[in-house]
Amino acid sequence: MDRMAEFLAMGNYGGYVWPTYILAAVILVGLAIQSRRWLRNEERAVRAMEAEAPHRRAAAASGSARGETAR
Amino acid sequence: MIAALGLILRRELRLALRQAGESATVVLFFILAALLFPLGVGPSPATLARIAPGVLWATALLAAMLSFERLFQPDFEDGSLEQLALSPAPLEGLVLAKALAHWLTAAAPLIVAAPVLGVMLNLPAEGFVPLIAGMALGTPAISLIGAVGAALTLGARRGGVLLALLVIPLVIPVLIFGAAAVEAAIGGFPVRAHLTALGGISLGALVLGPWAAGAALRQALAE
Amino acid sequence: MARFGGDGLECARGERLVFAGLGFDVGPGDALLLEGRNGSGKTSLLRLMAGLARPAAGRIAWDGADIGDDAEGHRARTRYIGHLDAVKPQLSVIENLSFWAALHGGGAAGAQAGLTAFGLDTLARAPARYLSAGQRRRLALARLAAAPAALWLMDEPTIALDRASIAALIAAIAAHRATGGMAVIATNVDIGLDGARLLSLEDFAVADGP
Amino acid sequence: MIQRLANPARFNRLAGRTMPWLAWGAALCIGAALWLALAVSPADYQQGEAVRIMYVHVPAAWMALVAYAFVALASAGGLVWKHPLAHVAAQAAAPVGAAFTFLCLVTGSLWGKPMWGTWWVWDARLTSVLVLFFLYLGFIALTAAFDEPQRGERAAAILALVGVVNVPVIKFSVDWWNTLHQPASVMKMSGPAIHPSMLWPLLLMALGFTLYFGAVVLVRMKALLLARRARAMAMAQVHRAAPAAAEPGSAHG
Numbered sequence: 001m002d003r004m005a006e007f008l009a010m011g012n013y014g015g016y017v018w019p020t021y022i023l024a025a026v027i028l029v030g031l032a033i034q035s036r037r038w039l040r041n042e043e044r045a046v047r048a049m050e051a052e053a054p055h056r057r058a059a060a061a062s063g064s065a066r067g068e069t070a071r
Numbered sequence: 072m073i074a075a076l077g078l079i080l081r082r083e084l085r086l087a088l089r090q091a092g093e094s095a096t097v098v099l100f101f102i103l104a105a106l107l108f109p110l111g112v113g114p115s116p117a118t119l120a121r122i123a124p125g126v127l128w129a130t131a132l133l134a135a136m137l138s139f140e141r142l143f144q145p146d147f148e149d150g151s152l153e154q155l156a157l158s159p160a161p162l163e164g165l166v167l168a169k170a171l172a173h174w175l176t177a178a179a180p181l182i183v184a185a186p187v188l189g190v191m192l193n194l195p196a197e198g199f200v201p202l203i204a205g206m207a208l209g210t211p212a213i214s215l216i217g218a219v220g221a222a223l224t225l226g227a228r229r230g231g232v233l234l235a236l237l238v239i240p241l242v243i244p245v246l247i248f249g250a251a252a253v254e255a256a257i258g259g260f261p262v263r264a265h266l267t268a269l270g271g272i273s274l275g276a277l278v279l280g281p282w283a284a285g286a287a288l289r290q291a292l293a294e
Numbered sequence: 295m296a297r298f299g300g301d302g303l304e305c306a307r308g309e310r311l312v313f314a315g316l317g318f319d320v321g322p323g324d325a326l327l328l329e330g331r332n333g334s335g336k337t338s339l340l341r342l343m344a345g346l347a348r349p350a351a352g353r354i355a356w357d358g359a360d361i362g363d364d365a366e367g368h369r370a371r372t373r374y375i376g377h378l379d380a381v382k383p384q385l386s387v388i389e390n391l392s393f394w395a396a397l398h399g400g401g402a403a404g405a406q407a408g409l410t411a412f413g414l415d416t417l418a419r420a421p422a423r424y425l426s427a428g429q430r431r432r433l434a435l436a437r438l439a440a441a442p443a444a445l446w447l448m449d450e451p452t453i454a455l456d457r458a459s460i461a462a463l464i465a466a467i468a469a470h471r472a473t474g475g476m477a478v479i480a481t482n483v484d485i486g487l488d489g490a491r492l493l494s495l496e497d498f499a500v501a502d503g504p
Numbered sequence: 505m506i507q508r509l510a511n512p513a514r515f516n517r518l519a520g521r522t523m524p525w526l527a528w529g530a531a532l533c534i535g536a537a538l539w540l541a542l543a544v545s546p547a548d549y550q551q552g553e554a555v556r557i558m559y560v561h562v563p564a565a566w567m568a569l570v571a572y573a574f575v576a577l578a579s580a581g582g583l584v585w586k587h588p589l590a591h592v593a594a595q596a597a598a599p600v601g602a603a604f605t606f607l608c609l610v611t612g613s614l615w616g617k618p619m620w621g622t623w624w625v626w627d628a629r630l631t632s633v634l635v636l637f638f639l640y641l642g643f644i645a646l647t648a649a650f651d652e653p654q655r656g657e658r659a660a661a662i663l664a665l666v667g668v669v670n671v672p673v674i675k676f677s678v679d680w681w682n683t684l685h686q687p688a689s690v691m692k693m694s695g696p697a698i699h700p701s702m703l704w705p706l707l708l709m710a711l712g713f714t715l716y717f718g719a720v721v722l723v724r725m726k727a728l729l730l731a732r733r734a735r736a737m738a739m740a741q742v743h744r745a746a747p748a749a750a751e752p753g754s755a756h757g
Contacts, residue, residue, distance in 0.1 A: 086385070
């Protein structure tokens with residue numbers, strides 16, 4: 001049990017080493033989750049708009065393809 | 072083409088004279104900002120002398136920043152900018168003329184006011200010449216980088232604060248070498264290296280500024 | 295005199311194609327009226343013609359050569375009157391006009407010609423700050439006569455103009471065309487130019503943009 | 505290859521295929537690096553356990569620079585070669601770069617406290633990273649400062665090019681400023697020569713961060729492209745609704 005306590009103490013620098021790794025985890029994981037959630041929201045938004053204007057979707061798709069490649 | 076630049080510069084100076092208040096506000100801000108430090112840090116001559124170079128350079132830099140927004144924004148809003156873009160002078164030349172006009176109406180007054188403030192901040196005697204020489208060599212870079220910032224934030228929301236955020240990191244080298252030159256002179260060290268560094272940065276800005284600001288103006292006008 | 299034309303022009307505003315496949319051709323003495331509803335791209339097309347922006351696709355040519363290749367030459371032969379008047383309130387009327395005349399190589403005589411063409415002689419010394427919207431518009435239009443150029447591009451020139459000023463504008467355009475000059479005018483108001491051709495931008499609108 | 509990516513549909517397919525590899529690669533590398541950094545590598549004879557902060561701080565500093573170079577390169581690609589995806593890549597990468605820069609600054613401060621007793625050390629490298637952080641903020645703020653996204657992207661791209669030219673000048677002047685005011689006590693941040701057992705976690709963490717960067721940037725690029733499509737469709741509907749209001753064929757719209 002004391003090996004764990006000693007590991008956590010980090011040669012009494014624990015107060016600085018652990019916040020470093022916790023902060024790194026919070027930033028990296030947080031950014032990854034925010035990015036995925038943003039992507040999912042955009043996918044839902046585009047799907048909703050396409051559902052709203054179905055009969056134009058074919059034209060829009062061709063239009064957007066033409067628009068994209070032409071630029 | 073050169074004639075066109077001369078015309079534009081003359082018009083800028085005439086406009087600046089008609090609104091002399093503009094240069095006055097820049098110098099007033101410089102004096103006021105520098106005035107805060109003795110009040111904040113305390114009047115003891117020793118500490119003032121110690122911080123004078125940094126204070127003078129930092130406040131001069133902030134003062135010069137006040138008038139960047141006025142470089143292109145008025146012309147952009149009243150349609151002069153697109154007419155100037157269609158004149159014989161290329162956009163890069165327009166940026167040079169505007170930066171030079173800014174230097175004459177904003178930076179030059181600061182250089183004149185700096186020694187007066189130096190006395191107020193108890194700047195040692197050896198520091199005055201390098202202060203003026205340094206500002207003369209460094210302020211062109213500030214005007215040119217400011218022109219880039221002003222062109223980039225043209226038509227942006229809340230341009231003022233954004234302009235400061237863009238420009239300040241880019242002018243840090245000018246501040247470092249400018250203040251260091253004065254300090255070196257006070258400490259009896261040679262200042263040639265610092266002044267040549269300032270000159271080098273200004274020359275670099277002379278090349279980078281017009282290109283970047285010209286590209287930014289072209290984008291703003293393509294709306 | 296040269297021909298000024300464009301073909302396969304596309305203009306994108308943000309992600310949306312405003313118009314596509316647009317072509318036009320203007321010869322000496324011609325006048326071309328651009329018309330279409332708001333947002334159809336009249337102003338955008340004029341700015342493409344002036345060289346202020348580059349088309350997303352297609353080409354604008356003067357005498358067959360792309361205007362982008364000789365930008366300075368194209369600027370020298372073009373006068374563009376946009377929505378904004380480019381008038382500095384702090385300067386007087388004559389100071390404003392002679393700056394633009396000198397910038398485009400015209401002398402003091404040019405500035406005077408501009409004043410008389412649009413009835414601004416009496417206001418020469420007045421600071422532009424006191425001009426009305428119509429007078430400011432006439433001062434902007436005076437640039438056309440102050441520094442002559444082959445191609446006139448005008449965006450809604452008749453806004454804020456009174457009847458007399460519109461007549462002066464029509465006379466100036468007629469004189470310009472008589473000397474072989476060209477004019478392209480974006481307007482939704484029928485200003486009665488005889489022999490002017492019409493280009494409706496709606497024919498080239500991209501209905502179902504992405 | 506770059507041109508082939510121009511079409512968003514093709515980019516989406518390619519991104520979809522590579523993303524899992526990047527994500528799992530990042531997770532594995534970082535996991536292994538963590539295990540090496542915290543459990544295996546020895547404490548430093550001078551700094552003791554505090555040296556383990558280095559395994560996050562140094563790779564984060566490295567990523568801050570790599571990300572800015574990526575943003576500048578993508579901006580050049582967008583401005584000079586007009587590649588349609590370049591600005592999207594720059595926009596996607598900037599926030600990730602800023603996050604790594606922030607991580608580097610905070611961990612630098614966490615390292616400074618036990619070593620020199622102050623939360624902020626005006627060390628040359630740390631100060632340069634601070635300035636780099638403001639360059640990132642400037643890029644992100646400029647992008648968001650315009651109503652029209654395309655306008656913001658192109659303006660920020662120019663700023664990125666101006667910034668990348670200035671980074672060496674800033675670095676040089678800050679280093680020079682640091683030696684000028686060098687207080688004797690400040691030990692150089694890099695510490696003793698890197699012992700192999702310390703080198704491995706460092707390199708693995710750096711590789712993990714790079715793979716992570718790639719994965720997140722791809723996700724954000726896909727999101728940006730979809731956001732652009734949604735915006736274009738919304739605008740199209742606005743303009744399509746207009747003619748219905750005016751009777752067809754009327755000249756005076």
